[in-house]
Amino acid sequence: QVQLVQSGAEVKKPGASVKVSCKAPGYSFTGTYMHWLRQAPGQGLEWMGIIDLRGGRTTYGQKFQGRVTVTSDTSTSTVYMELNSLRSDDTAVYYCARGLGGLHYFDLWGQGTLVTVSS
Amino acid sequence: DIQMTQSPSSVSASVGDRVTITCRASQGVSSLLAWYQQKPGKAPKLLIYATSTLQSGVPSRFSGSGSGTDFTLTISSLQPEDFATYYCQQPNSFPPTFGQGTRLEIK
Numbered sequence: 218q219v220q221l222v223q224s225g226a227e228v229k230k231p232g233a234s235v236k237v238s239c240k241a242p243g244y245s246f247t248g249t250y251m252h253w254l255r256q257a258p259g260q261g262l263e264w265m266g267i268i269d270l271r272g273g274r275t276t277y278g279q280k281f282q283g284r285v286t287v288t289s290d291t292s293t294s295t296v297y298m299e300l301n302s303l304r305s306d307d308t309a310v311y312y313c314a315r316g317l318g319g320l321h322y323f324d325l326w327g328q329g330t331l332v333t334v335s336s
Numbered sequence: 337d338i339q340m341t342q343s344p345s346s347v348s349a350s351v352g353d354r355v356t357i358t359c360r361a362s363q364g365v366s367s368l369l370a371w372y373q374q375k376p377g378k379a380p381k382l383l384i385y386a387t388s389t390l391q392s393g394v395p396s397r398f399s400g401s402g403s404g405t406d407f408t409l410t411i412s413s414l415q416p417e418d419f420a421t422y423y424c425q426q427p428n429s430f431p432p433t434f435g436q437g438t439r440l441e442i443k
Contacts, residue, residue, distance in 0.1 A: 252432075261423065261434055261435070261436050261437050262372075262380065262423060262425075262434040263434075264431045264432045264433065264434075276430065278431045279431075312379055312380075314379075317382070317385060320368075320385070320427055321427035321430075321432045322370045322382060322385040322425070322427050323370075323372075323380070323382060323425075324382045324385075324391065326379035326380060326381075327379065328379060329379055
């Protein structure tokens, strides 16, 4: 069964950076979009950004502009999300999710990565 | 950004009940709307997209309707595994945005 596998939980100090990976073993990323979203504890879902895996073009949410970078390594079917200048309110579960066809519905999700920002 | 507002925020129901959740967009999203189910500690699961198209493997007791700014998710006969939080989402314009969620609890 196709699934996305994310890296493990992280604990970071304020001001640090975190890089989360998302891999699809046995599944070719080519021709799809991959999104990153997050969910703070007890809160709803927030979209962060997207990468077009055909050419690497990215688009980020305005809230995250300048702090987030999404990259991909198509040779390993892995997508990365790096968030810089972490604050306590960045504490959340971060998800990668595949875009359905060329649409921005999310049909396949990673299991989530908890990032805790605490001094 | 398009704001998505769900109602109710929470609802209590019994197995076998029919439940309807509504979602209103702050501006028209055509028929581009999805519904997700999320259980505690798990990633969301896509149930319905394009307002009424069931994702593969989703039981037929789930249905969606609406257009423009007003949409509904209906569960025709609640099963024990349906107790979860439900989110609507619009992909029509960037950024994709979600409703705040509706928690469906056992009565």
